Amino acid sequence: MLKKLILSASALAISACAYPTTTLAHEHESHEHEAHAHEAAESTASGPALWRVADEDTTIYLFGTVHLLPEGLDWLSPTVEQALTSSDQFVSEIDTSLIPEYDPASGTPPPPELMAILQMQMGLAQLTTGGTLRDLMNEEDRAEYETAMTDLGLPVAAFDGFEPWFAIIAMSQVAMTQAGLDASNGVERQLDHLIEGKDRAAFETVEQQMGFFDGLPMESQLTMLDESVEGFAVMREMFDQMVGEWVEGDPDGLAAIINDAMAADPILYDTLLTQRNTNWAGWIDDRLDQPGTVFIAVGAGHLAGQDSVQDFLTERGITAERIEY
Template identity: 45%
Template sequence: MMICKLLSGAALAAFALAAPAAAQTADAAPAAATTRDADPALWVVKDDDTTIYLFGTVHVLKPGLSWFDDAVKQAFDASDELVLEIRQPDGKAMQKLMLQYGLDPEQAPLSETLPEGLGARYLKAMAGIGIPQAAADRFEPWFAATLLSVAPLQKLGYDPVNGPEAVLTAAAEAAKKKLGALETPEQQLGYLDSLSDEAQIAFLTSTLEDMDEAQAMMDAMVDRWSSGDPQALGKLLNDELTDSPELQKILLTDRNANWADWIDTRLDTPGTVFVAVGAGHLAGEGSVQEQLAAHDLIAARIDY
């Protein structure tokens, strides 16, 4: 489920990487010495007086990818407003929200509730990112899964500082563009916090089983994103969600429907908007584009 989280929750990567213990696990990989061309997919929805660009992101990236150019930069420059999944709170506020949503002091020790043989593996994995058992056993399963998916990525050189959200936000602020958001950080964390206990445990179990493949999975995801191949990206995502319909509904399908509603309503207001959301929302079954079709709206792919 790693790919699903990283493509579909802007708050999750940033919250996990903001955790003090996780941030100290290892030095980040050195910056890339060369720049590699990347051409992620871009769509546009428009009527007579409103244009909305849809851009899929990967929330954490290595340095050295030249994605903010060509048609993506042209669309951004032409826009009056940037709309992201969320507007990031500062580090202290993020950590406060992590404690509020991700810890449950009253629950039974998490390591004792996992399927046989996984409890010790869980505690070892948490110790590996600098989190002691006393804290790890208080984490809710969804939050533990998030930390174990994202925290090790800094060691591989992936960081939200290099992600499109950070780059686009800085560019929008420099150009004095209006900044908006589709959701709040509390909403995004609340979606996973609302998962059933069974789904949360399955979520954590799959994360533990996938940890050794983190680099290969992340690299494959970024390659598909960089080459502008939403079909391959959608297959990667759908394969991960096959056994988790509850997670698929809460994290992807329902939110995609909400965002399609937002786009339909936003078309009533003249202007040009650049919307950047996790690439998983713009790929596969139930994507934002499919949801827009229910509103008789067409998201046209921009070739470049």
């Protein structure tokens, strides 16, 4: 069941670090990009979901994103584009404009900003148990992990000195790259090119997002790692299903794919979903005290299912209205 969780966790992590761990590990190419993009595009229906929160002098749009997309997927509807254009301020999970875009296949060194993020990640992720990452695994899990590393083209000892969450991020990035998924095609990166001149804010920093993973108990991290290792083979299939629900504007379908699986581990659920959604609802409540129009773009799982941002807004007496188009 937790195999689905890695979709949410990996997407968050990849959005935050923009591939620096992939640079550390290895780079791979996939020859299936166009076919997968076509399959995802066939799912097109009404479009990704959009909500509006408003009072007498403030309008706040809530738009759920997917941090990675297949190339060529046409998702930006006129309704969403108009909401974005009309907004004075753009708010996202992190400010992706501070992270330069980088193609590992270019053969050029990563920009200093990416190297700084990588160094931060590596500093947080240093294993302090006195052994190696593989020493923390039972015999069965270790064998599965080493097989997955070999299948991804990575040395089995590459992450021995790091905590499980770092291995999850790096391995997921390689797996997604092989599957033809690229953060540069994600919604946030595309929106970056459409908001020039707007005031910009972010709910979190890259370091905070990495801290969510680093703060997880070791047992939760090891469970996530084992489940993600088992799920790499079907990652693309699950991701295409998630993108299909997103394009169709079906938050309940998204919740069933992402959030329901996360509920299997209450600590993960609280860390990656509940606490953050609660904080963001508080930000929205405070922002309603200021006039203007705001466009908020966060991972679609945060606006779907139980304990969504909208649920926590309701607890504050604030209604988020779904915009039909």
